[in-house]
Structures are given as structure tokens and as C-alpha cells.
Amino acid sequence: MIEIHELRYAWPGAPTDTVHIPALNIPAGQRALLQGPSGCGKSTLLSLIAGVLPPRSGQLMVLDTHWSQLSGGQRDQFRADHIGLIFQQFNLLGYLSAIDNVCLPCTFSQVRRQRACAQHGTIRAQAQELLSHMKIAPELWQRPAGQLSVGQQQRVAAARALMGRPPLIIADEPTSALDSAHREDFMTLLMAACACPPEPTVLMVSHDDRLAARFDRQLQWQALNL
Numbered sequence: 521m522i523e524i525h526e527l528r529y530a531w532p533g534a535p536t537d538t539v540h541i542p543a544l545n546i547p548a549g550q551r552a553l554l555q556g557p558s559g560c561g562k563s564t565l566l567s568l569i570a571g572v573l574p575p576r577s578g579q580l581m582v583l584d585t586h587w588s589q590l591s592g593g594q595r596d597q598f599r600a601d602h603i604g605l606i607f608q609q610f611n612l613l614g615y616l617s618a619i620d621n622v623c624l625p626c627t628f629s630q631v632r633r634q635r636a637c638a639q640h641g642t643i644r645a646q647a648q649e650l651l652s653h654m655k656i657a658p659e660l661w662q663r664p665a666g667q668l669s670v671g672q673q674q675r676v677a678a679a680r681a682l683m684g685r686p687p688l689i690i691a692d693e694p695t696s697a698l699d700s701a702h703r704e705d706f707m708t709l710l711m712a713a714c715a716c717p718p719e720p721t722v723l724m725v726s727h728d729d730r731l732a733a734r735f736d737r738q739l740q741w742q743a744l745n746l
Contacts, residue, residue, distance in 0.1 A: 556741025614666025632684025
């Protein structure tokens with residue numbers, strides 16, 4: 521699913537590389553947790569894997585596709601088709617309803633639209649199923665996302681990432697804004713939703729050691745980034 525060789529990236533003006541990963545391979549279907557101190561570059565790595573940032577050098581492949589061989593527009597479309605992103609700050613459109621936020625990926629990706637319709641008949645049918653999986657009550661589906669609680673917004677953001685069943689889910693500190701009870705609830709719901717076939721590969725960044733037991737593999741930033 522993800523293959524990296526001698527990946528390097530430095531922010532403009534930085535005296536040294538922010539990211540230098542000699543080798544990393546994450547196979548399809550694995551759930552991997554990347555851990556390390558705040559500010560060390562974990563989120564930068566996620567942006568590189570998602571094709572948002574171009575590496576300075578090295579090889580980075582997702583689904584056997586070299587990011588370096590795609591144009592900017594092709595990277596955007598590949599990301600929309602194949603990667604579900606869960607952001608630390610949710611990135612919901614506050615004026616849209618919860619269900620319309622969940623449906624958004626299918627607006628930008630015909631591939632995800634086709635997957636959703638093949639599995640559930642209609643886009644909204646899959647959106648409703650995902651919202652139900654994430655324990656968002658039906659009476660909240662039409663409420664503007666900006667009027668939901670923090671925990672509800674995070675679960676809507678997770679449902680949006682899973683829409684159209686992309687093969688790769690990338691999550692950047694998705695529990696950082698949640699208290700301990702909501703964190704456990706969110707992770708339980710997220711992992712249960714990811715267990716529905718076809719199961720995606722999951723790569724999550726967190727500094728919270730308490731999440732480790734939910735993952736197949738732990739990656740320590742200090743060991744990866746040389």
C-alpha cells in the first residue's frame with residue numbers, strides 16, 4: 521500500500537531535512553500507528569504520503585503509483601479517488617449538513633461515487649450507514665456541521681473519510697481534541713467502521729500511547745526518521 525525508499529523533505533529555509541526515512545513498507549490491510557513527540561515531523565510525513573507535499577528526493581509509492589510521476593492535478597485526483605483523510609481540526613464545511621459533508625468525497629471522485637453506489641445503491645444510503653456506524657443520530661443528519669459538538673464533528677469527519685471505501689485511510693491526531701471518554705468511543709467506532717469489507721489500510725499519527733493496542737503495528741518516529 522505504501523512503499524518508501526530514501527525519502528527526504530525539508531521545509532523552505534530549514535538547515536536540515538525535516539523528514540529522512542530510508543525505508544518503510546506498509547502492506548495493504550495493515551493498521552499502523554505512527555508515534556513521536558509533537559512537532560517532530562509526523563504530520564509532514566502524512567502530507568508527503570498523501571501527495572500534498574512533493575519530496576525533495578527519494579521514492580514514495582502509494583498503491584504501486586509513484587507520486588513523482590503524477591502532475592499536480594493528477595495527484596489531487598488520485599488522492600480524491602483512493603485516500604480518505606481525517607484531519608486534526610476536522611475540516612468540515614460548517615454550513616453544510618452532516619450528511620452532505622459525508623457525501624462530499626463523491627462530488628470530487630467518480631471512483632468513490634461508483635464504489636458507494638455499487639455497495640449501497642445510492643450515495644446517501646452509504647452516508648446514512650456510515651453515520652449510523654459512527655453513532656450520529658438520524659435527527660442530526662440534516663443539522664449544519666458547525667452546530668454539532670466536537671465529538672460529533674470528529675465522527676462525521678471519520679464517516680466522510682470512509683465514504684466510497686477508499687483503500688487507504690490517513691488520520692492526523694484525530695483524538696487530540698477529545699477527552700478520554702470520547703477518545704475511546706471514537707476509536708472504537710472508527711475501528712469497527714474500518715472492519716467493514718473491503719477493509720482499508722489505516723495509518724494514524726498520535727502521541728497517545730493508549731491507542732497502541734488497537735493497531736497491528738507501532739512505528740516510532742525516532743527509529744524511522746534518521
